[in-house]
Amino acid sequence: MANSEILHSKLIKARVAELEYKQLTVENIRRIYIEETGKEPPGSITIYHSDELPKHVKDYDSGFDGTVIHFMDLEAGINQSYTITRGSEMGENNGNGPPSDWLYNTFGIFGGKAQNQLQDARHFEKHVSNEINSAADKEVNNIIRQGKHIDPETLTKYGIGHSLGGNLIQTIQILDQPFENVLAINDAPPSIYQLAGLDLKFRHAIFSKFNIRNRRLDDIYEINPNKLKGFAEEYYHAQGQSIHHLTIKEEILYSVIGFRGFLDLGSREVLTTYPQTDGIAKYMNRVSDENLYIIQQFVAKHAPAYEKSGFDGLNRSMFGIDQKFFTLIDDIKQDWKKIFEPPKWKRGAVPMTIGVIGFGSFTVDMPFAYPVKEFPSDFFSNQQEFISRALEIKAKLQDLTEVLPSLLALVGEISEDLLKIIQVHVEEMLGSIQRMIEAIGSAALDVGKNLVKGSFTNNLSQHENILTVIDLAVTIEQEGSNIQNSYQAIIDDTNDFVGEFGDAAHAHGMEHVVNSLNQVEGRRYEGSDLIRYKNATDGRTIEVNLSSAVRIYQLGLDKCMEKEEALTSWRRLYYTEYVDDLEFRKQRVMNAIHQMEANPRNYSHLLPVSSSDVKVTKINVHEFIRPLDPMFQDSFEGMYHYLREEIEKAKAMISRVRKSIEELYEEDQSISKLFELR
CATH class of the missing domain: 3.40.50 (Rossmann fold)
Structure with missing residues (x-):
């Protein structure tokens, strides 16, 4: 070995x-x-x-x-x-x-x-x-x-x-x-x-x-x-x-x-x-x-982004979209809401000279309050970054539209039936991509002029352009979701593709490999389980999931063992709390009686009189301590033996299952070792 x-x-x-x-x-x-x-x-x-x-x-x-x-x-x-x-x-x-x-x-x-x-x-x-x-x-x-x-x-x-x-x-x-x-x-x-x-x-x-x-x-x-x-x-x-x-x-x-x-x-x-x-x-x-x-050139182009930053990096490289982009959209929406919040009031003071007849004049600070409108610090820079990212998305999607026809052509070369299944989803995907490209181009044209000129800075009159940015964000989110749904639909529909492609997918799995390697008559595998089968004398086929039978056998024995341990603990507790405790209490009483009988003078203070002439010379105790009720003991012992018998019956039934399987496949000596596996 x-x-x-x-x-x-x-x-x-x-x-x-x-x-x-x-x-x-x-x-x-x-x-x-x-x-x-x-x-x-x-x-x-x-x-x-x-x-x-x-x-x-x-x-x-x-x-x-x-x-x-x-x-x-x-x-x-x-x-x-x-x-x-x-x-x-x-x-x-x-x-x-x-x-x-x-x-x-x-x-x-x-x-x-x-x-x-x-x-x-x-x-x-x-x-x-x-x-x-x-x-x-x-x-x-x-x-x-x-x-x-x-x-x-x-x-x-x-x-x-x-x-x-x-x-x-x-x-x-x-x-x-x-x-x-x-x-x-x-x-x-x-x-x-x-x-x-x-x-x-x-x-x-x-x-x-x-x-x-x-x-x-x-x-x-x-x-x-x-x-x-x-x-x-x-x-x-x-x-x-x-x-x-x-x-x-x-x-x-x-x-x-x-x-x-x-x-x-x-x-x-x-x-x-x-x-x-x-x-x-x-x-x-x-x-x-x-x-x-x-297709290889396309995936090779984006592989470094996937390797560096995983799934999110791949999305950024292929589509221009990543989690930071959606965070940017949320920031713009939140900043836009803040613009319409009531202004904050600030307090100030203006020096004022006051004249009073007979006292002359003096200067005091007169308090007052005034509204102040604060713009979010990143509001305008976030919009500029958004437009820049949107143009990046547009360029990435245009690259993707150039590759998708080759992908469709490749699928068509493999199978016309497979092409029919996915073509409708790819066309939906291309429609979403085209709508997104057009929306980005239109929005960038409207907003970009103002951004280049710098006329956006602190100018609320450009609110229409701001709303255009937000509308574009909604379009990107919606069409991006549509693209993802189309991709998922392709996966779901091709999973159901039948015929030789279905056989090929099934043949790829490990369960099929294992069963293909099996050269022993009378057995096969389901998952990691061994199934044994043989023909009965009446022509029926008897099948036994041997792995499952072993698990059930061992689980059954474990449960029986748990019950035995619980029953033993229960009986031990009964003797500790009742039988042994009664004997302990009886012994304490008897010790006290013996102490009184051996030392009667020590108990003179218990007499109803206090004369010094009276002496206790002898104490004789007639004790009677009632034992536990026999019915109480009988009830407990009856329950104990009943539960013990039930456990033994369960163990016997589990053993009969094992014995019947061993007898059914008596030519295979390894079965006994399986049941003993621990």
Whole structure:
């Protein structure tokens, strides 16, 4: 075991990788290992989650998610780790946040510009490796202190990744070579353009090979993509030898491997799971490189803004709109309201000379009040900034209108049916964009003249222009919302796109991969659960969710144990508060009686007379202490034994469920170990 992989099969790796999307815990890893091997996993298991460790990118969450699983038993020569990088998710924070993963797919992989998720993944892998090595060093010292001899075992690392995670894990391997081998499952291919930005030697090799004299990174996009692909795959051939791809032929990412800039490194196992279709590669092969180039240039242009400032920065770069712009609109509206507020009154005083007959004249300060209208200090500068930002939005939207036709053309090349689905939404989006451009142009023409002349300063007569600014803000907000709704409608409608594209999306998922790898008759998988089935003598198919049955069995035993502990505590409390307390009180009374009988003289003061001639020489106490009511004790004992029997019945019923499953699949000895899993 020391020299072989613990997660030795593709099926085990795929099932554990699927847990990354759900609940990757030590208990679930052990369960899956026992289900697949019939044995306990070796060594202790430690899990490191990326959200528990510091991020490399500090300004915002890049969207990277991953886990490292570490198996360690140094005395047995086991020191292995598995880095699992998660695939694309629709949104961060359980789907409520921005779609960081899909933005990285676009800007980082296809565009070749953004590097934030990859940098976070590399930082995470190195950070956890240092943590593991420190833990191993401490364990070695503990073993030596016990007087044992040990040869320190070097950490052996493996990588697993699905979808976007498959891209990240193999790109780390290409750049850093930290893993013994890598399994990339239905992966997004690595990108030449991204690697050129990350690997300085590779970039210079491209410059030399294709005679790029000014050595600008953006010039690489102009190189013939097929020639560039051939050169890059030869350049990274050695690094790719440790990368193995597990691919469902019909899945969606496999169909884009021929797109410009994508590499195919290492070995590949392709599984055909929908024999009735050839997959969607035949559609994707229709896409022209010309349209891909236009879109790639567009996303490459805006990738730096996304990498620097995340989703908000991308909005500013692509549309000219960000959160600061909406704050500016709010400030202008609030300042406009303040103009119509009543003026503030200030108090002053004017010296006045007063003459009084017979007393001469003297000067006094006569108080008075006067209204003062105060303009918000940033009122006029905010309007000027707003117009400037509006013109920026106009320019960005005009750029976008030049790209959308290429995007529509690309969709049309893939599928006319798909084009029909999204075309109406794109036209609505273009209508909103055009209305916004026209509104900005008209408002800027009206207001800009006054701003340039400086006639705006403290001049309330320009209120019509001020209202124009506010109206434009409302238009931008409304049309911007319409654009966002159109974009969301495209996502919603294409989610329902059926046929071979629906098969491709389903084939991409980990559950489909796991079931495709399963070669054992009589079992399949639903999520991370193992389903066992067999044919009964009457022809019916009996199915058992074995993973669920084990969870129910263990949960049932845990509940029974909790009840037993509660019942034991209840009985202990009964004896403490009633039986033992009664005996304690009786003993105190008896001790007092014995004390009186042994020392009668000490109790003379209790006599009704106070004569000194009267002496107490003997005290004899006739005691009678009533015991606990037998019915009280019988009632308690009856309840106790009834509850005890109910617990035993529950345990027996749970055990019968386990026994019936074991008997049903008696040929599989690993089932008993599953029920004993703790």
